[in-house]
Amino acid sequence: MSVLPFPSFLDDVKEKGFKKAVFEGINEVVERATAGMNVQDIREALRGEAPSRKPNPRLQPHADGFWLHMRPSYFHKSVTGIYPEFRLGWLSTYFVVFETITGIFLMVWYTPSPEVAYANMISIMSAVPLGQFMRDLHRLGAEAMVLIVTLHMLRTFFTASYKKPRQFTWFTGVILLGLTLFLSFSGYLLPWDQLALWAVTIGASMVEAAPPEVVGTNLNLLLRGGPEIGANGLLRFYLLHVLLVPALLFVFTGVHYYKVVVHGHSLPPAEENIGEDTAKRVPLDKRVYFIPDILTSEIMWIGITTLILVILCTWFFHAPLENHADPQSTPLGTTAPWYFLWVQGALKLGDKVFWGIIFPTIALGFLAVMPYLDTTPSRRWAHRRTALTVAFLMISATTVLSYMGLAEFGVPLSADVEILHEMTMEPAHNHMGKLLPIPFDQLAVGMYSTREIDAEAGQEAAAIAALNAEIAENGHMQLITNALSTASANFSGTPSFTLVPSDADELHKALEFFNERMHHDADELVNAWGGVIILEQQADLKRAMAFMIWNEVVFDNGRVAYGTDGEPILRLDENGQPVTRIAMDYVYIHRDAQYFAAPGS
Amino acid sequence: MLQRLIFEKIEQRILVGTLAFLAMMVLVGWIAINEGGRMAAFEQQFLARSIERGASLFAANCSSCHGLDSRGLGGRAPALNSPYLFGHDYFADIRREEQTLNSEKINAATSPERVVEIDARLAELENERQARLAQFGGLENIPGDYDPLAPSRLSNLGYAGSLRSYILTTLIHGRPNSSQYWDNPMVAWGQLAGGPMRMDQLEDLTNYILNYDKGDAWTVEDAVAVRQYPITVVDIAQAGPPRETIAPPDTDPTTIDLDAAVAELGNFQGNPQTGQTLYNGALGCAGCHLNAIVAPPLEGTWTRVVETRAPATGLSPEAYAVHSILHPNEYVAPGAPYIEQANYAPAMPANFAGRLTYQELADLLAFLQTHDEPVPG
Structure with a gap:
């Protein structure tokens, strides 16, 4: 006879008492939620004890539950440590999830339109609590x-x-590598700043080079949605970044991991003996069970x-x-993201179609x-001399090509442009002009x-006086005023x-750098001297100009x-008469702009 | 060692994992607590860099007209670095005290002795104002219109928005009509209006211009260092010499000497094209005279005047037309459909004598005479 007109929890309470009925109810819910482990089983697992009932309840979540259905219920002891995996496959998966979560946070604040994308970035940085933090995490994670x-x-x-038998696993892995690179690259454009626009312009123009011309042109149009x-x-x-590529990445991650588990x-x-694959035959004493050991380890590693x-x-x-993307102004020294530098380096070797x-x-x-x-069947290094040689050659080539991809390498810029750029450039690629981080109070108006x-120590004032007399004479002053x-x-x-x-140390250091750079290129810049002119533009805004003659x-x-005398x-x-030239570049500096020298620059 | 789980004991893993999560939460909490300050600092820094970019844009695009120091160039463009744009009131303290005193003065509870005191102080303040005004020596030599006593450019323009929106909208659209008072009009700078600059660049420029504001620290030297002040534009409708209409505006048509008007009109040669513009445009004749149900239609007007209406009144056709325009209800053509209507009331405005000059009346008549196309049938 039920308490209510139908069977209910109250019947349990009537039969067993309230406390027992509630505990049993909770136990049942937990067992269903974990697809097989009740409270006692979990307690035992977390204490590191052996399971107290049979069949082993710790295998049930793998057999009956969704979340662990693809995870093996035990691992070979030899693959649970640092070597041979270094947790790299696990970490890759971790970053897929990590990037998804931080990416969704950023999606909430972002509109993919050139009119507002950059303003969105500013608002993420200045008006969204933890916005900059999430953006940093997402970028660092990428x-x-x-x-x-x-x-x-x-x-x-x-x-x-x-x-063998993991050839296809490797193949899907290469696809995942490609997807990862493209995901990272496609994310580059979204902030719609100068870095974004020009890095992606370089990438897309490589696509344009694909032969035959009709393919390259149309691929480029498809990707860019227009000539520019x-x-x-x-x-x-x-859309590629948040929809198509992640979807492909999830599918191939599934295939890849499925193959890992299968083999x-x-x-x-x-x-192992040569030609043998014993990964699936794990002796009982070599088994490390997923629950609890691997699971707790993975959760710990997520935390760490x-x-x-x-x-x-x-x-x-x-x-x-x-700064905001500006198709009209190409920054000097634009480079592709670091992981594509090898392609940019290869492009410097010659033909765009072949090398790009x-x-x-x-x-x-x-x-x-x-x-x-x-x-070849053997996995021993001694038997893989050819493969390892090829691999080291490829790694070396990639390293050299990446170095060649740097802006510093092989870009024919005249020394004066380069030096003035180093004095006044806007912050980009973790570099900025030497004049920018000078504390505002040290930017004393003057020349x-x-x-x-x-000048020799103690002779500075005399040197400057001589200079003033000299330039009035030889027309350099006129060059400067012009x-x-x-x-x-x-x-x-x-x-x-x-x-x-005397209290403008940083300004002095910037001048020292300027001088050193001009001496370094003394063959190209004969009799070069230069200077810094600081003007007041507004009460809290100064204009710092670097010039050289x-x-x-x-x-x-x-x-x-x-x-023939070895002189230029x-x-x-x-x-x-020798041709005298002057070049000048400038930058505005506001009191609150807070430029700090980048670490290591 | 390398081939075993790191932290082999489960207790170690649980402890390390828990500590890692705790440390992470503490760290994120610490970041969250500091977010307010960080966001404010970012905003300040971003504004500063925006001003720097604005300065570059200004030097490259604006300084050739507004001057390198934004103090304007005579005859080219007005100053932006000026107390006038920012509405600085050099007499704010005097104004405030006067207001307080005046409201006290009109208060019934104020004693007559106090009113005498107030009047004395008001006179002092007026002297102070004149003395301060005298410091603006040389202001009269600066072109443009600046009156330190009417110190806000925005108020003088009747602009109700903020100074930021005033600058920004000016940048976007330029001053399309400013060729009426400057040699070169200011062009539209915003891509929105067909110009070259993106919105963020205009924001940078606006931030740069707003950064000229000195708040309460504007000095008289700032005001007299300006090279060109804005030119106050007069309402074009009210500009120019007063119009000599046939009669003063709002004259009662019955009092007009129509015969004299007809005689005077003989001195003017009409231009039918100007007349057509008046007919269709400013005077609004075409609004009614297109439909025989409402008013006599344009077509055949002159034929009717010459053949029917003028003979019936004993006037010459020209005189009849003048009578009909300047005093429309003097003669009403019998039998017209609009008169037959039960609720007929004279509809033609009777104020044309106050709106037309003789020349315009002549133009109108010329138009009527040359557009006499009788309706077929």
Whole structure:
């Protein structure tokens, strides 16, 4: 006879008493939620005890539950430590989840439109609590994921885990590497700053080079949504970044991991005979069960890894945000993201089509089919000399090409442009002009010259006085005033150089750097001297201008031409006098702009 | 060692994991607590860098007209670095005290002795104002209109928005009509209005211009250092010499000497094209005279005047037309459909003598005479 007209929980209470009925109810709910483990089972597992009932309830969640259905119920003891996996595959998966969560947070505040995307970034940084933090995490996670996935591939290569029967697992892994690279790259464009626009412009123009022309042109149009990256291109990259590529990544992560489970984690090569694969035959004494050991370990590693990322984003890493994207102004020294520097380096070798498209395709294609080419059975290093040699050659080539991809390498810029750029450049790629981080109070209005640096100790004032007399004589003063008016500088009064104020250390250091750079390129910049002119524009805004004056030399094929005496040949004007040139660049600095020298710059 | 779980004992893993999560939460909590300050600092820093970019844009695009120091260039463009744009009132303290005194003065409870005191103080304040005004020596030599006593450019323009919106909208659209008072009009700078600059660049420029504000620290030197003040535009409708209409505005049509008007009109040669513009435009004739149900239609007007209406009144056709325009209800054509209507009331405005000059009346008549196309049938 039920308490209510139908069977209910109250019947249990009537029969067993309230406390017992509630506990049993909870127990049942827990057992259903975990697909097989009740409260007592969980307690035992967490205490490190053996299961007290049979069949082993710790295997049930793998058999009946969704969340663990793909996880193996036990691992071979030899693959649970640092070696041979270094947790790299696990970390890659961790970053997929990590990037998804932080990415969804950022999606809430982001609109993929050139009109508002940059303003969205500003609002994420200035008006969304934890917004900058989330952006830093997402960006750091993206860079780390590229690194981790690449290392994962290298590890798989060095332990020869791609060999039979895991060839297809490797193949899907190469696809995942490609997707990871593209995800990271497509995310680059979204902030719609200068870094974004130009990095992606470089990438998309590589696509444009794909042969034949009809394919390249149309692929480029499809990707950019027009001849130039604009509203359509941004929307496309956004959709690729948040929809298509993640969807593919999830599918291939599933396939990849399924294959890992099907074939078992490959054991360290030393533990197996040549040509043998014993990963699926785990002796009882070598088994480490997922519940509780691997599970607690993974949860612990989630905590540790996330903590490391949080620490990095609290004190050491901030995602860069440069000025608003401007198709009209190309920043000097634009580079692709670091993981594509090898392609940019290859492009400097010659033909755009071969080095930009065919070469990377062959390289990635070779990676993808490598397990089907290298069919030797042994996983021992001693037996894999050819494979290891090829691998080291490829790693070396990638490193060299990446170095060649840097802006510093092989870009023919004239020394004056480069030096003035180093003095006044906007913050980009963790660099900024030497004048920017000078404390505002040290930017004393006046004209300062590198002659002061060259002068012997105690002779600075005399050197400056001599300079003022000299330039009035030789017309350099006229050059400077002309350059000032060309640069729309609001300069009034009689120009004359003075000593750097004694309390302006940083300004002095910037001048030292300026002087050193000019001496370094003394062959190209003969008799060069320069200076810094600081003007007040508004009460809390100053204009810092760097200029240099030198004698032009003759160039032969882009290189300085030398005479028989070993000295650079000076260019002469129609009267036979050396040609004197002046170059000037400037930057505005506001009191609150807070430029700090980047670490290591 | 390398091939075993790190932290082999489960207690160690649970402890380390828990500590890691706790540390993470503490750290995130600490970040969250500091977010307010960090966001404010970011905003300040971003504004500063926006001002820097604005300064670059200004030097490259604006300084050739507004001057490198934004003090304007004579005859080119007005100053932005000026107390006038920011509405600085050099007499704010005097104004405030006067207001207080005046409201006290009109209060019934104020004693007559106090009123005498107040009047004395008001006179003092007026002297103070004149003395301060005298410091603006040389202001009269600066082109443009600036009166320190009417110190706000926005108020003078009747602009009700903020100074930021005033600057920004001016940048977006330029001053399309400013060629009426400057040599070159200010062009539209916003891409929104077909100009070259993106919105964020205009925001940078606006931040830069607003950064000229000195708050309470504007000095008389700032006011007299300006090279060009804005030119106050007069309402064009009220500009120019007064119009000599046939009669003063709002004259009763019955009092007009129509015969004299007809005689005077003989001195003017009409232009039918101007007449057409008046007919269709400013005077609004075409609004009614297109439909025989409402008013006599334009077509055939002159034929009717010459053949029917003028003979019936004994006037010449020109005189009849003048009578009909300046005093429309003097003669009403019998039998017209609009008169037959039960609720007929004279509908033609009777104020044309106050609106038309003789020349315009002549133009109108010329138009009527040359557009006499009788309705077929």
